[in-house]
Amino acid sequence: MNLSPTAPAVVELVDAGYAYEDGPAVLSGVGLGLAEGRSTALLGRNGSGKTTLLRLLSGGLRPATGQLRLHGEPVAYDRAGLTRLRTTVQLVVQDPDDQLFAASVEQDVSFGPMNLGLGEDEVRARVDEALAAMDIVALRDRPTHLLSYGQRKRAAIAGAVAMRPRVLILDEPTAGLDPHGQERLLDVLGGLRASGTTVVMATHDVDLALRWADDAAVLSPDGLRTGPVAELLADQGLLDAARLRRPWGTSVAEVLRAHGLLGASQNGPRTPEELAAWAGQASVGGAGV
Template sequence: MSEPALVALRGASFAYEDGPAVIGGLDFDIREGRALALLGRNGSGKTTLMRLLSGGLKPHEGRLTVEGRPVSYDRTGLTRLRTTVQLVVQDPDDQLFAASVEQDVSFGPLNLGLPDAEVRARVAEALDALDIAALAGRPTHLLSYGQRKRTAIAGAVAMRPRVLVLDEPTAGLDPDGQERLLTTLDGLRARGTTVVMATHDVDLALRWADDAALLTPTGVRTGPAPTVLARTDLLREAGLRLPWGAAAAALLRAQGVLTESAPGPRTPDDLAALAAGLRLGTGGSGA
């Protein structure tokens, strides 16, 4: 029998006051150690799902579990949940409120009642992980947008969660900022943090994620990212386009360049390497 998901929703339903159900009868798993991309059209329920996973909302029906144990929504239960799951919202200005970077990042650990030395250690660790240690004393209102994004993520990382849930973390960042953030997320994963990213960017999801979850009107469809993101029927149902990498892989297979079992390109660099191999006469078999 397989181990339970690290975090799971079972039969979860939720509707806002005087509104229709946003989520109904949903089963959803976060598996430890897997990078998961959450995708869907506007209004599909991505934000609601993330808030249910992090305890910001309570399902009207169904339950949330951590390692198979139901979450209780009292102070003790929510504290336990928030040391397991941390949500970083899309707009950092909705999350930052303290006068300086260091003060903002320290807020969560202080609320846990940790000793001062432990708080300082966690803040230093989080600032270092997000590559913003030099900004510790800077007023938050003087930060660039990308710096505010990193500060908001650092505040979550300082809680040392096992799962970090990010809502559109690359939105509003220039290409260099996006690359730096993805490198940071790779570093967090290497340290043992499971990362869930909500995004509209199917190309980013294909490049970055191990698994993809598509929110569609008929339910959530989850599986390995290269497989799920090549399903034009599911993408159409979710209101998303085909990633260029999946389209390129289909063309390469149709031309006999790749075998059916060979992985397709996930990035332009992957495609360039494949083309270089073909020019050298070493890539034609698709092996």
């Protein structure tokens, strides 16, 4: 299912399945299309196949059944085909220490562009751009082993951003970050989205998904469901099947509608801050039902 039916998918899994050696199927019959400029939260319980799905989308794994398509064409899993895919789609794994390997931040971020055979000036421009996008310009010469956990997260993402992907895939990017670190990361991801990058984030945090994403993709024993994030995260049956709790914002909106304070078609507040702002506006100008 294409999450944005009005726009063609940049990358798309079609009826895809995968099983690890000597194990049962992790995914079966999965369809997921990612349209340009959309943000998608991938949710599901531990062991539901989120990381496997991300690796299928980025070419790290090859579907046992079905296809991965790039711009509507099946991906070829040879060197040329995977290079073409990885100039469009980049995956950042959950643990930055699994991704960072160079002595300094600049060296690590420059590795991908250099492997594309780009000229020195182009590599330098991409590194500058990625460091600025992730707000870590001051860390350019810092040894990677001296970075804080949050700085290592942003440096790992910068390495992917330097490839100028149209689709950036993040596996639990806020895991291990304190609230301030999470907000800083969300700010820089917002800047990437504003520039037209499609961002996919696997997360267990339903509140984060509701406030951040345009769309959701929810893995449960019944398969993969996709659609607008507010719609899917209000489906209690789906949440129960996926072992996810109801988001705070969904519950608040339900209470407000039950008391006639929010119209059926109005979006409810997604955070305590939005609720406070909404309450202040309502007290001045009425609830606006």
